[in-house]
Amino acid sequence: NAGVTQTPKFQVLKTGQSMTLQCAQDMNHNSMYWYRQDPGMGLRLIYYSASEGTTDKGEVPNGYNVSRLNKREFSLRLESAAPSQTSVYFCASSVDRASSSPLHFGNGTRLTVT
């Protein structure tokens, strides 16, 4: 059982380049999330998708777009990467958006923007 799978694991971009981070879950969860984790800042929610067909902004959405491709997949796109977007990105999923649903995380994508 793979859980939440993220690709790629590592990426280096130049300022202004674009890329898409991929995420897939095999737990039949309805809700999916993208977080970034920075030293001293903790986990910050970028975007989430409560259910297939819906997406909403989180705490730090600027510079990002998302697509909920189907129930399993949720992608995060950086249209024009900036050094401030250097971070570790985690995708997570949960049964639903009920506050009682714990999150299940992937192992992250480590992105460096030069």
Place this chain on the structure above:
Amino acid sequence: QKEVEQDPGPLSVPEGAIVSLNCTYSNSAFQYFMWYRQYSRKGPELLMYTYSSGNKEDGRFTAQVDKSSKYISLFIRDSQPSDSATYLCAMSGNQAGTALIFGKGTTLSVSS
């Protein structure tokens, strides 16, 4: 005042020690309390989950919630080198769609 405060550490203990990790919070509406463990270069994994006040025990781990003091704790008994990780507290309220709020994590190192 931040919603969730967690001492980042680092906390270093010898093998076999009892470890106490803590978070304080300001939002009295929080009802669900979780502890996640994050190994280096891995994603957070759910370790303990409690609802409202009280204690919950799972093996060497005990989660404690004191809502009157807005304070939660994670105790690790007989700590092992494999417990070396960053521990993040997380909490949310009762309303559907309420965001899960994370602490910034405490880094623990257990030496053999």
